[in-house]
Amino acid sequence: MSAPDSDWWRSAAIYQVYVRSFADGDGDGTGDLAGVREKLPYLAELGVDALWFTPWYVSPLADGGYDVADYRAIDPAFGTLAEAEKLIAEARRLGLRTIVDIVPNHVSDRHVWFRAALLGRPGGPERALFHFRRGRGTGGELPPNDWESEFGGSAWTRVPDGEWYLHLFAPEQPDLNWSHPAVRREHEDILRFWFERGVAGVRIDSAALLAKDPALPDFEPGRDPHPYVDRDELHGIYRSWRAVADAYGGVFVGEVWLPDSERFARYLRPDELHTAFNLGFLACPWAPARLRRTIDEALAEHAPVGAPATWVLCNHDVTRTVTRYGRADTGFDFATKSFGTPTDLTLGTRRARAAALLSLALPGSVYLYQGEELGLPEAEIPRERIQDPMYFRSGGSDPGRDGCRVPLPWTAARPAAEPWLPQPRDWTSYAADRQAADPASMLTLYRTALGLRRTEPGFGDGPLTWLPSGPGVLAFARGDGPVCVVNLGREPAGLPPHEAVLLASGPLTAGELPPDTAVWLRGRGVPGTAQPDADAEAAGGGGRGGVRR
Known part of the structure; x- marks a missing residue:
């Protein structure tokens, strides 16, 4: 791994920090930047190269922070902008770069733009920044089209004056109109704002969804192009973004869920995104032929554009690896998530340990989700404590994503304050302080593997x-x-x-x-x-x- 410093991202091991659940520095039950700063030596000792922070911005937290009200301020529950700047600088002194999460498809319904849009008149300039439309039916009582939200139900919500607005996710997350030049200017300014504060890169949420067919037609299966997924207009947006990143030496990683390898690779052309998540590997079952085919396909689709592959076993949206690999169906699909799925955690842990060495040995960069190095299983959250909108929008059939977002167990002692999501009682055995002293623990395995990956010639990007x-x-x-x-x-x-x-x-x-x-x-x-x-x-x-x- 002797690549030039500017190419660090081609071989990096990157650790995902879900701030709300990482470390609680002020003892109120919610993770914060003070907690992250306290644990920076732990992360440096773990052996990762960079930290990816899920949104830490001002947010009502209707969707775990992916409903952003202000991109230039830190949510008070986590800290301040000055503290974020200190964190970025302190991490860099320990050899840890910082990647922030930008959510360009939508904003919070508390964002100043959307508040102005609600106060504005139908057809007015404030509403032009979003997708407001009249409804169908004799009195406009029906949504403008049949699009469904990714969280279930209609993708449209009606406002008191009778118009409807589009939200591909929760109603609290109105979609921006990316054909409007002000939307593009604002996001390029946001990129500059964070690059100037020392971040090394940006993760782009829902990167294939920004552009919509201006006619907003009904969804027709098989229709090409799709009315809001992977539209050609996106590439002009990302070429403009790349020019901003290049001015600061910054890098991008896109969240791009696409089944078409050729279409996926277009996002990784030299003047667009640097990398994109290899989500096919994340969803692949524990089966040799399937895994080999998935690896081969990922390397083949990256090769023509010279981009390194990325490898991900889990993240803040999917069932934790230990649990998934201990089930009869070891693949991942959002549609199959359910309560009470039988799980063999002993088997799942053994497979997760093997998968760690597999993913860390593959060419390119690798992402670890916080707690993965502790071998944490998925927690089953009591229904009365669930907060994820996926659970509520599904009518209670989908357990949602809270089970992989439970705060980390740093010590075997119970937390002084009740965590915002409850920690299972049996998590004492997973505590970082216990594992640090155990040569057979998952934490020791990850520390050893990441150390070898950094020092042993041949790992990282390459053949x-x-x-x-x-x-x-x-x-x-x-x-x-x-x-x-x-x-x-x-x-x-x-x-x-x-x-x-x-x-x-x-x-x-x-x-x-x-x-x-x-x-x-x-x-x-x-x-x-x-x-x-x-x-x-x-x-x-x-x-x-x-x-x-």
Whole structure:
């Protein structure tokens, strides 16, 4: 990983911080910037290169901060702008860059623009910044079209004067009109504001949704182009953004859920986004043929534009890895989430340890979600404590995303203040202070793996060569450097010739790799093209699914 400093993002390990649930510095039960600053040495010791902060801006928190009321101020529950500037500088002194989250598709209904729009007249200039329309039906009582919100129900809400406004997510998140030049100017100014405060990059939320067909037609399955997903107008927006980023040496990572590899790659052309999340890998089941195909497809779609792939196992929107891998369906699909799904956490933890070594060994950059390094499972939140709008908009059938957003257990002692989401009683065994002293813990595994990834030649961006392997086994070499072998089969597997074992996700058995275990080896493997055993595939989707943040 000896890339020039300006190319740090091509091989980086990036840690996602969900501020509200990371660390509580003032003891009120809610995470804050003081807590993050206190834990910066922990993050540096973990061995990551950068921190991605989900929105920390002023927000009513109708959708976990993705309803932004002011992009240039920190929510008082988290701290102040001055404290954010100190955090950025302190993190950089420890070798940690900062990435902030920009939400360009929509704002909060408390944003000054939308408040003015509600006070303005139909057809007035204030409403032109959003998508206001008259309704259908004899009295305009029906929504302007049949679009559905990503959170369930109609994507339209009616205001007292009879007009309707568009919101692809919650009603508290009105969509901006990106054909309006003021919207584009404002967001370019927001980018400059944060780059001038020292951030190294920007994560772009729902990056494929900004542009809408101006006619706002009804949705027709298979219609091309889609009325609001992946429209060609987006690329002009991101070319303008890239010019801003280049002036500051900043980088972008886009959240782009698309099934079409060629369309996905367009966002990664040299004058647009630097990287985009590999969400197909995140959704892929624990099955060798599916995983290999997903890896091959990701590398192939990035190759023509020279962009590095990114690897993600979980984030603040999806079921935690330990839980997902302990279920009969090990893939991820928003549509299949339900209460009470049977889970084998012992099996899930073993697979998650192996998946950690797999993802950290792949070419490109990797993202870790807070608590992933502790092996946290998904928490089942009591229904009366759920706050996620996905739960309410689904009529209570979807458990929502709160289960992966529970505050981290830093110590085995119970928190002094009740966390904003309840911590399960049995989470004491996952506490960071306990794991730090345990050589067999998930935290120790991640610290060791990230340390090797940084110091061992061959990791990060670069070539991958598949090696011959037995049924259910994935094996690949990273150039002339390390070899990664993952056994997803049912029987122990032999290892290729090697000089030394660098790290294993679990104990080897008589020199063989047990099922659901991964190992890093020093020593060059023999290039080959053996295919993994297809009969080990599990049910579950592996492609880029619906639009989600």
